[in-house]
Amino acid sequence: MSLTRTLRRALSLVPRRARGVVYAPGRMASGAWDRFVEWFNELDLSENAVLLGFAVLVGMAGAMSVVGLYKLIDLAYAIFFRWPATWMPAFGPYVTRPLITAAAMVTAWWIMRRFAPGEEGMTVPDVQRRVVRAGGRIPADTALVRTAAAAATLGGGASAGSEGPVAVLGSAAGSLLSRLFRFGADRTTLLVAAGAAAAISAAFNAPLAGAFFALEEILGGLSVAAFPVVVVASVVAAVISRAVFGNHPAFPIPIEYSYNHLWxxxxxxxxxGVIVGVVSAWFIRSYFRFAQAEVSAGRAAAGGALVGLMVAASGGLLVGTGHLAIPLDVFGTMVWWMIALLAVGKIVATGLTLGWGGSGGVFTPSLYVGAATGGAFGAGVLALFPSATMQPAAYGIVGMGATVAAATGAPITGILMVFEMTDDYAIMLPLMLTTAIAMVVTRRLQPDNLYSGWLRRRGINLEHGVDRDLLAGLTVADAIDRSAIVVQAGDPVDGLIRRFAFADQTVYPVVDERRRLLGVVTLRSLGLLAQGEQPPDPGLTARDVAAPTEALTLDVTLLEVVRRLGAQGIAALPVVDAPSSRVLGTIGRAGILARYGRAMADRTG
Incomplete structure (x- = not known):
């Protein structure tokens, strides 16, 4: 009962209007806060000033969310380990570990089922889903419930990452601030990403990796508008984190390492890279096999007991996030096959934890699996060739970044995370090479990563931050530009150059007297003709320089249009009437984005 009362008390501190997924500004009670918000929104502040100012606030909130989660994990550890130790008989780790971890898993399962049913499992993909499908609106109560469940999971010794819960907390902080100030979906999305960046930055003491984690995973790609916002939030969070925890890497590298030979x-x-790619693909498949099962209290207890047995058998090296174990299994004196067993054990333990009722992330377990895989590889090569001067530690370090990249689909984040841990630019060459190969191998064996697979199994198909299902439901008829300029076949080229020198349109359909499509002339091709050593022949016409092109009809989906635009490397394609081949207009990326944005706005209200 005390846990229930604690959760309810925590939720009572959140303004009721900011808790739910659906938010209607008109429902806010009138009062001082409403007047303040109206006054603030009427100020003549630039967009950059508003976003950067709120990025500072979100960065502070993200850092404090990390501190709060760690305190909750300490509390859960005291409840599950320290308190029972005062009265339980000393049965030994093979009895106490399974019992305690089973109790922790059941507790986490109950918290999620009681307060946030249907939200079990991983956490970062849920933020991705809400950014794309709910305009970035993340309910604060769900974030707090996830935090409590993750604290129980990790405090009880189960195998999961802490980055997922803190990313949700940071994102929820950004979403909460945005809703309280009645910001639109664009600002909300940026502040949600800033919150995730701040949380990752504070949790790993890695501001660069935190910023790019938000760009790659939350927003789905690099964005000029988002970059300063997530960077400011990430830096602010890192400063606070270093003041609280000290300035040291999340995974300490206790020995010197080097790269001695070109071979x-x-x-x-x-x-x-090939080995890491295979291991990462197996990690992904293994997790989703465990996640297929229907979760119940009995399954959560069984999963916790199995994880507890594995932790006991490993001497504690598989416990929790693995922060303390990585230096031992990679940089210690263990033989290669023992390190390889730890990689296998971490994959299985993480699948049991997250698939059978626990809550947490997969980023930190990916670091662990990569460290163990690389360390085992380095130790194995050294065992085969004792005269080699290579150092297994270097392979463990590189394996960490490569596995994160391959398993989560965030290559820049994985590379920067390891770089910030080592503070050594010399590691970049082997790290980038290994990461690239690992990603190719993993995608060949397993198309989905850990995050996208979680979403796809729930009927959500995202790619680069875009809802593919939404694009598949729209057609060319929804986004065609019927006002696009067309060019007659007989129009002289020199006239076209003068006419379109400063035009916004970049692709011009060339038509005959019946407006049937003959090809296209692009602004780039006209520019090349204008820059030639000789001016274009006065007799040269649009028909002479028209390039063949694919034409679209009104019933083609926008998802297919995006694919064809990418395949042809062109900004727009002509749209024709199917029976007559008459040109109706053009469709390009700008029109698709505008129509997609309107559809998203309609969906999120």
């Missing part, structure tokens, strides 16, 4: 970069690291 390592030319042979050893590419081979490591």
């Amino acid at each position: 390592e970069v030319g042979l050893a690291y590419p081979l490591l």
Whole structure:
């Protein structure tokens, strides 16, 4: 009962209007806050000033969310381990570990089922889903419930990452601020990403990795508008984190390492990339096999007991996030096959934890699996060739970044995370090479990563932050530009150059006297003709320079249009009437984005 009362008390501190997914500004009670918000929104502030100012606030909130989660994990550890130790008989780790971890898993399962049913499992994909499908509106109560469940999971010794819960907390802080100030979907999305960046930055003491995590995973790609916002939030969070926890890497590197021979970069690291790619694909498939099962209290207890047994058998090296174990299994004196067993054990333990009722993230377990895979590879090569001067530690470090990239689909984040942990630019060459190869191998064996697979199994198909299902439901008829300029076949080229020198349209359909499509002339091709050594022949016409092109009809989906635009490397394609081939207009990326934005606005209200 005390846990229930604690959760309810925590939720009572959140303004009721900011808790739910659906928010209607008109429902806000009138009062001082409403007058303040109206006054603030009427100020003549630039967009950048508003976003950067709120990025500072979100960065502070993201850092404090990390502190709060760690305090909750400490509390859960005291409840599950320290308190029972005062009265339980000393049965030994093979009895106490399974019992305690089973109790923790059941507690986490109950918290989620009681307060946030249907939200079990991983956490970061849920933020991705809400950014795309709910305009970035993340309910604060769900974030708090996830935090409590993750604290129980990790405090009880189960295997999961802490980055997921803190990313949700940071994102929820950005969403809450945005809703309280009645911001639109665009600002909300940016502040949600800023919150995730701040949380990752504070949790790992890695501001660069935190910023790019938000760009790659939350927003689905690099964005000029989002970059300063997430960077400011990430830096603010890192400053606060260092003041609270100290300025040291999340995973300490206790020994010196180096890259001694050219053959390592030319042979050893590419081979490591292949191995990491295979292991990452297995990690992804293994997780989703565990996640297929229907979760119940009994399954959560069984999963916790199995994880507890594995933790006991490993001497504690598989417990929790693995922050303390990575230096031991990678940089210690263990033989290669023991390190490899730890990689296998972490994959299985994480699948049991997150698939059978626990709550947490997969980012930190991916670091662990990569460290163990790389460390085992390095130790194995050294065992086969004792005269080699290579250092297994270097392979463990590279394996960490490569596995994160391959398993989560965030290559820049994985590379920067390891770079910030080592503070050594020399590691970049083998790290980038290994990461690239690992990603190619993983995608060949397993199209989905850990995040996108979670979404796809729930009927959500996202790619680069875009809802593919929404694009598939729209057609060319919804986004055609019927006002596009067309060019007659006989129009002289020199006239076209003068006419379109400063035009916004970049692709011009060339038509005959019946307006039937003959090809296209692009602004780029006209520019090349204008820059030639000789002016264009006065007799040269649009028909002479028209390039063949694919034409679209009104019933083609926008998802297919995006694919064809990318395949042809062109900004727009002509749209024709199917029976007559008459040109009706054009469709390009700008029109698709505008129509997609309107559809998203209609969906989110």
